[in-house]
Amino acid sequence: MRKKEKAALVLEELKKLYPDARCSLDFTTPLELLVATQLAAQCTDARVNIVTRDLFKKCRTAEDYAAADLAELEQDIKSTGFFRNKAKNIKECCIKILRDYDGKVPDTMEELLKLPGVGRKTANVILSTIYSKPGVIVDTHCSRLANRIGLTRSDNPDIIERDLMKILPKSEWATFSHCLVYHGREICHARKPKCERCSIMSYCDYGRKNIK
Numbered sequence: 001m002r003k004k005e006k007a008a009l010v011l012e013e014l015k016k017l018y019p020d021a022r023c024s025l026d027f028t029t030p031l032e033l034l035v036a037t038q039l040a041a042q043c044t045d046a047r048v049n050i051v052t053r054d055l056f057k058k059c060r061t062a063e064d065y066a067a068a069d070l071a072e073l074e075q076d077i078k079s080t081g082f083f084r085n086k087a088k089n090i091k092e093c094c095i096k097i098l099r100d101y102d103g104k105v106p107d108t109m110e111e112l113l114k115l116p117g118v119g120r121k122t123a124n125v126i127l128s129t130i131y132s133k134p135g136v137i138v139d140t141h142c143s144r145l146a147n148r149i150g151l152t153r154s155d156n157p158d159i160i161e162r163d164l165m166k167i168l169p170k171s172e173w174a175t176f177s178h179c180l181v182y183h184g185r186e187i188c189h190a191r192k193p194k195c196e197r198c199s200i201m202s203y204c205d206y207g208r209k210n211i212k
Contacts, residue, residue: 001203003151004167010149010200011172014179017199021178023129025049030105030130031097032056034115035065035090037122040139043080051080062103065094089117107131120161128174136161136168137177141184148188148206 014021024045027033032052039048055076059065065073073087080086093115097103105126106112112123124135136142138157142164146152152163168176187194193210201207 003163006149006203007151007164007167007176010151010203011168011176011179013200013203014183015175018179018182021175021182023125023178024181025125026052028056030126031062031094033129034093034105034118034122034126035059037125038086038090038093038117039077039080041086041122042082048080051077062094062097065090066098086117092116093118105130107133109135120158124161124174124177128177134170134173135177136164136173137181138164139177139181140190141181141188142177144190145180145184145188148193148204149200150205 023033025033025036025040026049027036035055036048036052039051058076059068059073068091070087070091073091074083077083077086077090096115097105100114101111106115107127107130109120109123109127112118112126113120121138124137127133128135128137138146138160143155143157143160146160146164147155151167152160154160154163164176165173183200184190187198193207195201195204195207195210198204198207201211
């Protein structure tokens, strides 16, 4: 089966399973989503949503983060892990947004990647969720499932992103990413995937081998 055909069948099935698949980070503004996505690196969305519940009350604007005491910000986000680096990046990111973008979160990949702490994953979350622009969001779930299914052979997020872009319609890039996240949480766990309960097992290279 060709990868494009396989991707279409997997997407069709996953959309039935997870019709409401979307970004699971809580936010009300583009800046909140930007901060939350940065915090989500090497951390669960559930934990980030707990942390941002209080953080977003304290810091509401880019000015708030830019002026924040770094040590205090570190403590506010400590439970998300890598908190020193994240706090530094968030503060510097907001300083740059104020200086170069009139306090607004940029709406292009090129400009987003100029922000401290922003890689392609974070940029694609912003572009697809806030600005309705197509983007493949490669997180750990997407990387794991895309490899197991057989849609890519790479562990490099940039290569995985390009591989999926080639075989999926632009309009489905973000949806496919979110569906993989949901399926990774529910069924296709990193250590013990529930292949016997997986509705896309017949399309999955790893699943067919695992069941045998």
